[in-house]
Amino acid sequence: MANHIITHRDALRHTAARSAVSMGLTVVLTLSLCLIQFGPDPDAFVRAGFVTKSSIIISMIISGLLTAGLSYRSALVMLELALARAELLRISGTDQLTGLLNRRGFDQAAESALAKAQEANVPTTVLMCDIDRFKAINDQFGHEFGDKVLIAIAEVLRSFAERRQMLVARHGGEEFAILMTGVSKERAAEYAEELRQACADKEISNEQISACVTISIGLAGCHGETELAKVMRIADQALYAAKRRGRNRVVRADVLADSIAA
Known part of the structure:
Protein backbone atom coordinates (compact mmCIF):
# COMPACT_ATOMS: atom_id res chain seq x y z
CA MET A 1 0.00 0.00 0.00
CA SER A 92 -8.93 18.27 15.37
CA GLY A 93 -12.50 18.98 16.48
CA THR A 94 -12.62 16.52 19.40
CA ASP A 95 -11.45 16.86 22.99
CA GLN A 96 -9.17 13.89 23.62
CA LEU A 97 -9.99 13.54 27.33
CA THR A 98 -13.80 13.62 27.26
CA GLY A 99 -14.57 12.69 23.67
CA LEU A 100 -16.82 15.75 23.33
CA LEU A 101 -16.36 18.42 20.69
CA ASN A 102 -13.60 20.85 21.55
CA ARG A 103 -13.88 24.60 21.11
CA ARG A 104 -12.96 24.48 17.44
CA GLY A 105 -15.38 21.65 16.67
CA PHE A 106 -18.17 23.31 18.65
CA ASP A 107 -17.73 26.70 16.96
CA GLN A 108 -17.91 25.11 13.50
CA ALA A 109 -20.97 23.01 14.31
CA ALA A 110 -22.68 25.82 16.23
CA GLU A 111 -22.20 28.33 13.39
CA SER A 112 -23.99 25.92 11.06
CA ALA A 113 -26.77 25.22 13.58
CA LEU A 114 -27.25 28.94 14.25
CA ALA A 115 -27.52 29.69 10.53
CA LYS A 116 -30.19 26.99 10.12
CA ALA A 117 -32.09 28.31 13.14
CA GLN A 118 -32.06 31.82 11.72
CA GLU A 119 -33.26 30.53 8.36
CA ALA A 120 -36.08 28.60 10.05
CA ASN A 121 -36.83 31.60 12.33
CA VAL A 122 -36.56 29.59 15.54
CA PRO A 123 -34.86 30.65 18.78
CA THR A 124 -31.34 29.59 19.76
CA THR A 125 -30.03 29.22 23.31
CA VAL A 126 -26.47 28.83 24.55
CA LEU A 127 -25.56 27.40 27.95
CA MET A 128 -22.10 28.05 29.36
CA CYS A 129 -21.35 25.61 32.18
CA ASP A 130 -18.43 25.67 34.59
CA ILE A 131 -17.43 23.12 37.25
CA ASP A 132 -17.47 24.85 40.64
CA ARG A 133 -14.17 25.10 42.53
CA PHE A 134 -12.39 22.87 40.05
CA LYS A 135 -8.95 24.25 40.95
CA ALA A 136 -9.54 23.31 44.57
CA ILE A 137 -10.50 19.79 43.45
CA ASN A 138 -7.23 19.47 41.55
CA ASP A 139 -5.22 20.88 44.43
CA GLN A 140 -6.85 18.67 47.04
CA PHE A 141 -7.26 15.38 45.19
CA GLY A 142 -4.76 15.64 42.32
CA HIS A 143 -5.05 16.05 38.58
CA GLU A 144 -5.88 12.40 37.98
CA PHE A 145 -9.07 12.76 40.03
CA GLY A 146 -9.65 16.12 38.35
CA ASP A 147 -9.62 14.37 34.97
CA LYS A 148 -12.09 11.84 36.35
CA VAL A 149 -14.38 14.72 37.35
CA LEU A 150 -14.15 16.23 33.86
CA ILE A 151 -14.99 12.89 32.25
CA ALA A 152 -17.93 12.24 34.60
CA ILE A 153 -19.45 15.68 34.09
CA ALA A 154 -18.90 15.37 30.34
CA GLU A 155 -20.85 12.09 30.36
CA VAL A 156 -23.78 13.75 32.15
CA LEU A 157 -23.77 16.58 29.61
CA ARG A 158 -23.42 14.19 26.67
CA SER A 159 -26.32 12.03 27.80
CA PHE A 160 -28.47 15.08 28.45
CA ALA A 161 -27.66 16.68 25.09
CA GLU A 162 -28.03 13.53 22.98
CA ARG A 163 -31.54 12.88 24.28
CA ARG A 164 -32.55 16.38 23.19
CA GLN A 165 -30.45 16.67 20.01
CA MET A 166 -28.27 19.48 21.35
CA LEU A 167 -24.65 20.34 20.64
CA VAL A 168 -22.31 19.91 23.59
CA ALA A 169 -18.58 20.60 23.92
CA ARG A 170 -15.75 21.00 26.33
CA HIS A 171 -15.07 24.63 25.54
CA GLY A 172 -11.85 24.84 27.51
CA GLY A 173 -10.50 23.78 30.90
CA GLU A 174 -13.44 23.00 33.17
CA GLU A 175 -15.89 24.97 31.00
CA PHE A 176 -18.52 23.32 28.79
CA ALA A 177 -20.91 24.74 26.20
CA ILE A 178 -24.32 23.57 25.00
CA LEU A 179 -26.33 24.94 22.10
CA MET A 180 -30.02 24.22 21.61
CA THR A 181 -32.35 25.42 18.87
CA GLY A 182 -36.12 25.66 18.65
CA VAL A 183 -36.52 25.90 22.43
CA SER A 184 -38.19 28.80 24.23
CA LYS A 185 -36.33 30.76 26.93
CA GLU A 186 -38.52 29.31 29.63
CA ARG A 187 -38.04 25.74 28.46
CA ALA A 188 -34.31 26.31 28.02
CA ALA A 189 -34.11 27.56 31.61
CA GLU A 190 -35.91 24.41 32.77
CA TYR A 191 -33.43 22.26 30.84
CA ALA A 192 -30.54 24.16 32.40
CA GLU A 193 -31.92 23.57 35.88
CA GLU A 194 -32.41 19.85 35.14
CA LEU A 195 -28.82 19.68 33.95
CA ARG A 196 -27.49 21.48 37.02
CA GLN A 197 -29.36 19.07 39.28
CA ALA A 198 -28.20 16.02 37.31
CA CYS A 199 -24.58 17.07 37.81
CA ALA A 200 -25.13 17.77 41.52
CA ASP A 201 -26.62 14.29 41.95
CA LYS A 202 -23.65 12.62 40.28
CA GLU A 203 -21.25 11.09 42.78
CA ILE A 204 -17.70 10.81 41.46
CA SER A 205 -15.33 8.39 43.15
CA ASN A 206 -12.31 6.17 42.86
CA GLU A 207 -10.82 3.71 45.34
CA GLN A 208 -9.90 6.36 47.93
CA ILE A 209 -11.91 9.46 47.07
CA SER A 210 -15.60 10.22 46.70
CA ALA A 211 -17.00 13.66 45.92
CA CYS A 212 -20.11 15.40 44.67
CA VAL A 213 -19.43 18.16 42.18
CA THR A 214 -21.67 21.05 41.17
CA ILE A 215 -21.74 23.32 38.13
CA SER A 216 -22.79 26.90 37.49
CA ILE A 217 -24.65 27.75 34.28
CA GLY A 218 -25.09 30.96 32.33
CA LEU A 219 -27.88 31.04 29.77
CA ALA A 220 -28.31 33.37 26.80
CA GLY A 221 -30.80 33.22 23.95
CA CYS A 222 -31.26 34.90 20.59
CA HIS A 223 -33.82 34.98 17.83
CA GLY A 224 -32.87 36.23 14.39
CA GLU A 225 -29.63 37.60 13.01
CA THR A 226 -27.09 37.28 15.82
CA GLU A 227 -23.42 36.30 15.78
CA LEU A 228 -22.47 33.18 17.71
CA ALA A 229 -19.58 34.97 19.43
CA LYS A 230 -21.97 37.59 20.80
CA VAL A 231 -24.39 35.01 22.23
CA MET A 232 -21.49 33.08 23.77
CA ARG A 233 -20.13 36.25 25.35
CA ILE A 234 -23.50 37.10 26.90
CA ALA A 235 -23.89 33.53 28.21
CA ASP A 236 -20.39 33.79 29.68
CA GLN A 237 -21.35 36.99 31.52
CA ALA A 238 -24.38 35.20 32.96
CA LEU A 239 -22.08 32.34 34.02
CA TYR A 240 -19.80 34.73 35.92
CA ALA A 241 -22.87 36.18 37.61
CA ALA A 242 -23.86 32.66 38.72
CA LYS A 243 -20.37 32.23 40.19
CA ARG A 244 -20.58 35.52 42.05
CA ARG A 245 -23.99 34.66 43.47
CA GLY A 246 -22.72 31.52 45.18
CA ARG A 247 -22.26 28.90 42.42
CA ASN A 248 -24.39 25.79 41.78
CA ARG A 249 -27.10 27.86 40.11
CA VAL A 250 -28.49 28.96 36.75
CA VAL A 251 -28.53 32.61 35.71
CA ARG A 252 -30.41 33.80 32.65
CA ALA A 253 -28.84 36.67 30.75
CA ASP A 254 -32.19 38.35 30.11
CA VAL A 255 -33.12 38.21 33.80
CA LEU A 256 -29.65 39.44 34.72
CA ALA A 257 -30.02 42.39 32.37
CA ASP A 258 -33.43 43.25 33.85
CA SER A 259 -32.04 43.17 37.39
CA ILE A 260 -29.11 45.40 36.42
CA ALA A 261 -31.41 47.88 34.69
CA ALA A 262 -33.67 47.99 37.73
Whole structure:
Protein backbone atom coordinates (compact mmCIF):
# COMPACT_ATOMS: atom_id res chain seq x y z
CA MET A 1 0.00 0.00 0.00
CA ALA A 2 0.96 3.66 -0.44
CA ASN A 3 1.74 4.14 3.22
CA HIS A 4 4.61 1.62 2.85
CA ILE A 5 6.47 3.99 0.48
CA ILE A 6 8.17 6.31 2.91
CA THR A 7 11.66 6.85 1.42
CA HIS A 8 13.21 7.40 -2.02
CA ARG A 9 14.66 3.88 -1.91
CA ASP A 10 11.18 2.48 -1.21
CA ALA A 11 9.88 4.35 -4.28
CA LEU A 12 12.66 2.87 -6.48
CA ARG A 13 11.97 -0.63 -5.18
CA HIS A 14 8.27 -0.18 -5.79
CA THR A 15 8.88 1.00 -9.38
CA ALA A 16 11.35 -1.83 -10.10
CA ALA A 17 8.90 -4.43 -8.79
CA ARG A 18 6.07 -3.11 -10.97
CA SER A 19 8.38 -2.98 -14.02
CA ALA A 20 9.45 -6.57 -13.41
CA VAL A 21 5.81 -7.62 -13.22
CA SER A 22 5.08 -5.87 -16.53
CA MET A 23 8.05 -7.45 -18.28
CA GLY A 24 7.25 -10.85 -16.83
CA LEU A 25 3.66 -10.67 -18.06
CA THR A 26 4.85 -9.71 -21.53
CA VAL A 27 7.28 -12.65 -21.71
CA VAL A 28 4.74 -15.14 -20.35
CA LEU A 29 1.97 -14.03 -22.71
CA THR A 30 4.30 -14.02 -25.72
CA LEU A 31 5.66 -17.51 -25.04
CA SER A 32 2.19 -18.85 -24.29
CA LEU A 33 0.80 -17.50 -27.55
CA CYS A 34 3.70 -18.88 -29.56
CA LEU A 35 3.45 -22.30 -27.96
CA ILE A 36 -0.28 -22.44 -28.62
CA GLN A 37 0.13 -21.50 -32.28
CA PHE A 38 3.36 -23.33 -33.24
CA GLY A 39 4.09 -25.84 -30.55
CA PRO A 40 7.51 -26.37 -28.96
CA ASP A 41 9.49 -26.43 -32.28
CA PRO A 42 12.01 -23.53 -32.15
CA ASP A 43 12.69 -23.79 -35.93
CA ALA A 44 9.08 -23.30 -36.99
CA PHE A 45 8.45 -20.54 -39.54
CA VAL A 46 6.46 -17.52 -38.33
CA ARG A 47 4.72 -15.07 -40.65
CA ALA A 48 5.69 -11.38 -40.14
CA GLY A 49 2.04 -10.36 -40.12
CA PHE A 50 1.30 -12.80 -37.33
CA VAL A 51 4.19 -11.43 -35.28
CA THR A 52 2.95 -7.87 -35.77
CA LYS A 53 -0.62 -8.79 -34.88
CA SER A 54 0.51 -10.80 -31.86
CA SER A 55 2.68 -7.94 -30.62
CA ILE A 56 -0.23 -5.53 -30.84
CA ILE A 57 -2.56 -7.92 -29.00
CA ILE A 58 -0.03 -8.60 -26.26
CA SER A 59 0.72 -4.88 -25.86
CA MET A 60 -3.01 -4.14 -25.56
CA ILE A 61 -3.49 -6.89 -22.97
CA ILE A 62 -0.49 -5.74 -20.91
CA SER A 63 -1.53 -2.11 -21.20
CA GLY A 64 -5.08 -2.93 -20.13
CA LEU A 65 -3.94 -5.00 -17.16
CA LEU A 66 -1.50 -2.34 -16.00
CA THR A 67 -4.03 0.45 -16.47
CA ALA A 68 -6.64 -1.48 -14.50
CA GLY A 69 -4.12 -2.24 -11.76
CA LEU A 70 -2.95 1.36 -11.54
CA SER A 71 -6.54 2.64 -11.54
CA TYR A 72 -7.48 0.28 -8.72
CA ARG A 73 -4.38 1.25 -6.76
CA SER A 74 -5.09 4.94 -7.29
CA ALA A 75 -8.65 4.43 -6.06
CA LEU A 76 -7.32 2.71 -2.91
CA VAL A 77 -4.86 5.54 -2.31
CA MET A 78 -7.62 8.14 -2.74
CA LEU A 79 -9.81 6.20 -0.31
CA GLU A 80 -6.98 6.05 2.25
CA LEU A 81 -6.36 9.79 1.87
CA ALA A 82 -10.07 10.59 2.26
CA LEU A 83 -10.35 8.43 5.38
CA ALA A 84 -7.16 9.92 6.83
CA ARG A 85 -8.39 13.45 6.16
CA ALA A 86 -11.77 12.68 7.75
CA GLU A 87 -10.03 11.21 10.80
CA LEU A 88 -7.75 14.24 11.12
CA LEU A 89 -10.75 16.56 10.92
CA ARG A 90 -12.54 14.51 13.58
CA ILE A 91 -9.50 14.55 15.87
CA SER A 92 -8.93 18.27 15.37
CA GLY A 93 -12.50 18.98 16.48
CA THR A 94 -12.62 16.52 19.40
CA ASP A 95 -11.45 16.86 22.99
CA GLN A 96 -9.17 13.89 23.62
CA LEU A 97 -9.99 13.54 27.33
CA THR A 98 -13.80 13.62 27.26
CA GLY A 99 -14.57 12.69 23.67
CA LEU A 100 -16.82 15.75 23.33
CA LEU A 101 -16.36 18.42 20.69
CA ASN A 102 -13.60 20.85 21.55
CA ARG A 103 -13.88 24.60 21.11
CA ARG A 104 -12.96 24.48 17.44
CA GLY A 105 -15.38 21.65 16.67
CA PHE A 106 -18.17 23.31 18.65
CA ASP A 107 -17.73 26.70 16.96
CA GLN A 108 -17.91 25.11 13.50
CA ALA A 109 -20.97 23.01 14.31
CA ALA A 110 -22.68 25.82 16.23
CA GLU A 111 -22.20 28.33 13.39
CA SER A 112 -23.99 25.92 11.06
CA ALA A 113 -26.77 25.22 13.58
CA LEU A 114 -27.25 28.94 14.25
CA ALA A 115 -27.52 29.69 10.53
CA LYS A 116 -30.19 26.99 10.12
CA ALA A 117 -32.09 28.31 13.14
CA GLN A 118 -32.06 31.82 11.72
CA GLU A 119 -33.26 30.53 8.36
CA ALA A 120 -36.08 28.60 10.05
CA ASN A 121 -36.83 31.60 12.33
CA VAL A 122 -36.56 29.59 15.54
CA PRO A 123 -34.86 30.65 18.78
CA THR A 124 -31.34 29.59 19.76
CA THR A 125 -30.03 29.22 23.31
CA VAL A 126 -26.47 28.83 24.55
CA LEU A 127 -25.56 27.40 27.95
CA MET A 128 -22.10 28.05 29.36
CA CYS A 129 -21.35 25.61 32.18
CA ASP A 130 -18.43 25.67 34.59
CA ILE A 131 -17.43 23.12 37.25
CA ASP A 132 -17.47 24.85 40.64
CA ARG A 133 -14.17 25.10 42.53
CA PHE A 134 -12.39 22.87 40.05
CA LYS A 135 -8.95 24.25 40.95
CA ALA A 136 -9.54 23.31 44.57
CA ILE A 137 -10.50 19.79 43.45
CA ASN A 138 -7.23 19.47 41.55
CA ASP A 139 -5.22 20.88 44.43
CA GLN A 140 -6.85 18.67 47.04
CA PHE A 141 -7.26 15.38 45.19
CA GLY A 142 -4.76 15.64 42.32
CA HIS A 143 -5.05 16.05 38.58
CA GLU A 144 -5.88 12.40 37.98
CA PHE A 145 -9.07 12.76 40.03
CA GLY A 146 -9.65 16.12 38.35
CA ASP A 147 -9.62 14.37 34.97
CA LYS A 148 -12.09 11.84 36.35
CA VAL A 149 -14.38 14.72 37.35
CA LEU A 150 -14.15 16.23 33.86
CA ILE A 151 -14.99 12.89 32.25
CA ALA A 152 -17.93 12.24 34.60
CA ILE A 153 -19.45 15.68 34.09
CA ALA A 154 -18.90 15.37 30.34
CA GLU A 155 -20.85 12.09 30.36
CA VAL A 156 -23.78 13.75 32.15
CA LEU A 157 -23.77 16.58 29.61
CA ARG A 158 -23.42 14.19 26.67
CA SER A 159 -26.32 12.03 27.80
CA PHE A 160 -28.47 15.08 28.45
CA ALA A 161 -27.66 16.68 25.09
CA GLU A 162 -28.03 13.53 22.98
CA ARG A 163 -31.54 12.88 24.28
CA ARG A 164 -32.55 16.38 23.19
CA GLN A 165 -30.45 16.67 20.01
CA MET A 166 -28.27 19.48 21.35
CA LEU A 167 -24.65 20.34 20.64
CA VAL A 168 -22.31 19.91 23.59
CA ALA A 169 -18.58 20.60 23.92
CA ARG A 170 -15.75 21.00 26.33
CA HIS A 171 -15.07 24.63 25.54
CA GLY A 172 -11.85 24.84 27.51
CA GLY A 173 -10.50 23.78 30.90
CA GLU A 174 -13.44 23.00 33.17
CA GLU A 175 -15.89 24.97 31.00
CA PHE A 176 -18.52 23.32 28.79
CA ALA A 177 -20.91 24.74 26.20
CA ILE A 178 -24.32 23.57 25.00
CA LEU A 179 -26.33 24.94 22.10
CA MET A 180 -30.02 24.22 21.61
CA THR A 181 -32.35 25.42 18.87
CA GLY A 182 -36.12 25.66 18.65
CA VAL A 183 -36.52 25.90 22.43
CA SER A 184 -38.19 28.80 24.23
CA LYS A 185 -36.33 30.76 26.93
CA GLU A 186 -38.52 29.31 29.63
CA ARG A 187 -38.04 25.74 28.46
CA ALA A 188 -34.31 26.31 28.02
CA ALA A 189 -34.11 27.56 31.61
CA GLU A 190 -35.91 24.41 32.77
CA TYR A 191 -33.43 22.26 30.84
CA ALA A 192 -30.54 24.16 32.40
CA GLU A 193 -31.92 23.57 35.88
CA GLU A 194 -32.41 19.85 35.14
CA LEU A 195 -28.82 19.68 33.95
CA ARG A 196 -27.49 21.48 37.02
CA GLN A 197 -29.36 19.07 39.28
CA ALA A 198 -28.20 16.02 37.31
CA CYS A 199 -24.58 17.07 37.81
CA ALA A 200 -25.13 17.77 41.52
CA ASP A 201 -26.62 14.29 41.95
CA LYS A 202 -23.65 12.62 40.28
CA GLU A 203 -21.25 11.09 42.78
CA ILE A 204 -17.70 10.81 41.46
CA SER A 205 -15.33 8.39 43.15
CA ASN A 206 -12.31 6.17 42.86
CA GLU A 207 -10.82 3.71 45.34
CA GLN A 208 -9.90 6.36 47.93
CA ILE A 209 -11.91 9.46 47.07
CA SER A 210 -15.60 10.22 46.70
CA ALA A 211 -17.00 13.66 45.92
CA CYS A 212 -20.11 15.40 44.67
CA VAL A 213 -19.43 18.16 42.18
CA THR A 214 -21.67 21.05 41.17
CA ILE A 215 -21.74 23.32 38.13
CA SER A 216 -22.79 26.90 37.49
CA ILE A 217 -24.65 27.75 34.28
CA GLY A 218 -25.09 30.96 32.33
CA LEU A 219 -27.88 31.04 29.77
CA ALA A 220 -28.31 33.37 26.80
CA GLY A 221 -30.80 33.22 23.95
CA CYS A 222 -31.26 34.90 20.59
CA HIS A 223 -33.82 34.98 17.83
CA GLY A 224 -32.87 36.23 14.39
CA GLU A 225 -29.63 37.60 13.01
CA THR A 226 -27.09 37.28 15.82
CA GLU A 227 -23.42 36.30 15.78
CA LEU A 228 -22.47 33.18 17.71
CA ALA A 229 -19.58 34.97 19.43
CA LYS A 230 -21.97 37.59 20.80
CA VAL A 231 -24.39 35.01 22.23
CA MET A 232 -21.49 33.08 23.77
CA ARG A 233 -20.13 36.25 25.35
CA ILE A 234 -23.50 37.10 26.90
CA ALA A 235 -23.89 33.53 28.21
CA ASP A 236 -20.39 33.79 29.68
CA GLN A 237 -21.35 36.99 31.52
CA ALA A 238 -24.38 35.20 32.96
CA LEU A 239 -22.08 32.34 34.02
CA TYR A 240 -19.80 34.73 35.92
CA ALA A 241 -22.87 36.18 37.61
CA ALA A 242 -23.86 32.66 38.72
CA LYS A 243 -20.37 32.23 40.19
CA ARG A 244 -20.58 35.52 42.05
CA ARG A 245 -23.99 34.66 43.47
CA GLY A 246 -22.72 31.52 45.18
CA ARG A 247 -22.26 28.90 42.42
CA ASN A 248 -24.39 25.79 41.78
CA ARG A 249 -27.10 27.86 40.11
CA VAL A 250 -28.49 28.96 36.75
CA VAL A 251 -28.53 32.61 35.71
CA ARG A 252 -30.41 33.80 32.65
CA ALA A 253 -28.84 36.67 30.75
CA ASP A 254 -32.19 38.35 30.11
CA VAL A 255 -33.12 38.21 33.80
CA LEU A 256 -29.65 39.44 34.72
CA ALA A 257 -30.02 42.39 32.37
CA ASP A 258 -33.43 43.25 33.85
CA SER A 259 -32.04 43.17 37.39
CA ILE A 260 -29.11 45.40 36.42
CA ALA A 261 -31.41 47.88 34.69
CA ALA A 262 -33.67 47.99 37.73
